[in-house]
Amino acid sequence: MNSFWTVVGFTIRSKLRGKAFLITTLIMVIILCIGSNLPSIISLFDKDGPGKATAIGYIQAEQGNAAEGAAIAKQLQAYYESQAVPDIKLIGYPDAGSPEQNEAELKQAIVDKKIKGYLTFGEKTANGLPAVSYNSEKLMAGSVSTSLASALQVVNVNRILQDSGISEQQKALLFTPVEVESVKIKAGSGVGKGDDKTPEEQGVDIGLATVISLMLFMGIMITGQMIASEITSEKSSRVMELLVTSVAPLKQMFGKIIGMCIIGLGQIVLYGIVIGINLSLPNNQNALQDMNLNLNKVDPLLFMYAIIYYLLGYFLYATLYAAIGSTVSRTEDLGQAVMPITMVSLVSFYISSFSASTPDSMLVTVASYVPFSAPYVMMLRIALVDPPVWEVLVSIAIMVVFILAAGWISAKIYRTGVLMYGKRPSIKEIRKAMKAFKV
Structure with a gap:
């Protein structure tokens, strides 16, 4: 039996003395430390991290489709400002006189790091709103597009409800979210x-x-x-x-x-x-x-x-x-x-x-x-x-x-x-x- 425990002790000592084992363990400790603090580490390098709104520009036009688009943009701006932690901030730029000049000004604002992208508006669509495009340098801007789509849906519903003549109280009740809480119960004799x-x-x-x-x-x-x-x-x-x-x-x-x-x-x-x-x-x-x-x-x-x-x-x-x-x-x-x-x-x-x-x-x-x-x-x-x-x-x-x-x-x-x-x-x-x- 002594020889058995001798093998056990020798196995433990040989591993604890091995450089490869110690280095691998140390690397795993470092990985676990980084993984446990990953959200904090990301926030140090991410300038557009949680809590910071993405700046988006638009032209404050007063004529044509652009004027109707500017009105929609103002409603979007009001919607985001009403949120506790808005993820988007809309910034208006004065009309430069032509679509080409307006787009050049918005692109320059992106180069100057003032905005991340800008909105352009087209002809009216079937839902009554003008066609909206989000323009940015990013290949994939899904989170911004999704947020804008949700906000536009709210703006459109508000516009329809306003034309229907319902009261503000009824409108508030309509938009009050319905929540269903999921609770895990224990009905039998489980182990937990x-x-x-x-x-x-x-x-x-x-x-x-x-x-x-x-x-x-x-x-x-x-x-x-x-x-x-x-x-x-x-x-x-x-x-x-x-x-x-x-x-x-x-x-x-x-x-x-x-x-x-x-x-x-x-x-x-x-x-x-x-x-x-x-x-x-x-x-x-x-x-x-x-x-x-x-x-x-x-x-x-x-x-x-x-x-x-x-x-x-x-x-x-x-x-x-x-x-x-x-x-x-x-x-x-x-x-x-x-x-x-x-x-x-x-x-x-x-x-x-x-x-x-x-x-x-x-x-x-x-x-x-x-x-x-x-x-x-x-x-x-x-x-x-x-x-x-x-x-x-x-x-x-x-x-x-x-x-x-x-x-x-x-x-x-x-x-x-x-x-x-x-x-x-x-x-x-x-x-x-x-x-x-x-x-």
């Missing part, structure tokens, strides 16, 4: 808290489920790849021949798996601390308050289930990676050998990522019982739909049974493959060799 959840709290759950699934995926895949890579490198350098003389192959395999598990959990804890510290900064606290999000209402059981499914998913994939790594003699062949497992894990992760809007679909329900996808998909269900406790327990039980079976098979493959050199052995050769050893 019984409190009803507002849309904001549901948004927190979706975001948290996505982050947890991503961290599970990274932790499981990175540590699994490291196990396979380390075993293959030991074989290729012939170190394995020396190791098996002092430590039994199975102790090596499970010692590496446990050691990498501790490393992976340490990384996840570190990343969680980094995210927590960054979210607690004043700039992020203000953003969370503006969005009416409260992280204190997150169910602690969610984190407990995240740890359980991380461990289950890790041991499942780690045993398979160790088995495959033991059959490969050259590190150049490792990527191709582990490709099937990597693809299965990617598909499972994608099912979780792209099913956030449909967490109760048949695909998600079935995938939550499949051992390869359960760590990601069941976490999504726990965060969003509160599945019955028995479903979660069944999913965990299936994973435990599958891990025991996979561990037994992987141990036989590892015991056989660590000393098989040359070309990668075929399935028939591995099966024949496995029969000679008992685990």
Whole structure:
């Protein structure tokens, strides 16, 4: 047993001393810091960021279609000025006498950075308003065009209502928005808290489920790849021949798996601390308050289930990676050998990522019982739909049974493959060799 813990300790120390591991961890910490503060960073460089209106010019004409267009522009200006935080600011320019001179003046205003674009008006359309064009240097100005279209719709409705003779009070009632609040309730005996959840709290759950699934995926895949890579490198350098003389192959395999598990959990804890510290900064606290999000209402059981499914998913994939790594003699062949497992894990992760809007679909329900996808998909269900406790327990039980079976098979493959050199052995050769050893 002492040799087993010696392997565990050696695995941990070798990784903590490795420059590649430390640099990768540091890069991930930097990425998480940047990602957590991304809105604040963008606001530092975005001069037209949130809260700053886009300046748009128009000609204050007094004759023809341009005069009617100028009247519409003034109504648009009044509409935007009535908003608490307008996203567009209309600036009028005097009529220069001809359309060509007017357009030249507006283009010069764009060059001088006074406006971002300008409006031009044409003949009347079927809705009674003149045709409106937004001209700017941007290839895509969809947000501005959408805002202008919405504002023009309001202006046109106001114009029609004014001609109909209804009172201002009736007009106010007509424009009073009708709101439907979406509340997530708990009708059965799910695994989460019984409190009803507002849309904001549901948004927190979706975001948290996505982050947890991503961290599970990274932790499981990175540590699994490291196990396979380390075993293959030991074989290729012939170190394995020396190791098996002092430590039994199975102790090596499970010692590496446990050691990498501790490393992976340490990384996840570190990343969680980094995210927590960054979210607690004043700039992020203000953003969370503006969005009416409260992280204190997150169910602690969610984190407990995240740890359980991380461990289950890790041991499942780690045993398979160790088995495959033991059959490969050259590190150049490792990527191709582990490709099937990597693809299965990617598909499972994608099912979780792209099913956030449909967490109760048949695909998600079935995938939550499949051992390869359960760590990601069941976490999504726990965060969003509160599945019955028995479903979660069944999913965990299936994973435990599958891990025991996979561990037994992987141990036989590892015991056989660590000393098989040359070309990668075929399935028939591995099966024949496995029969000679008992685990």
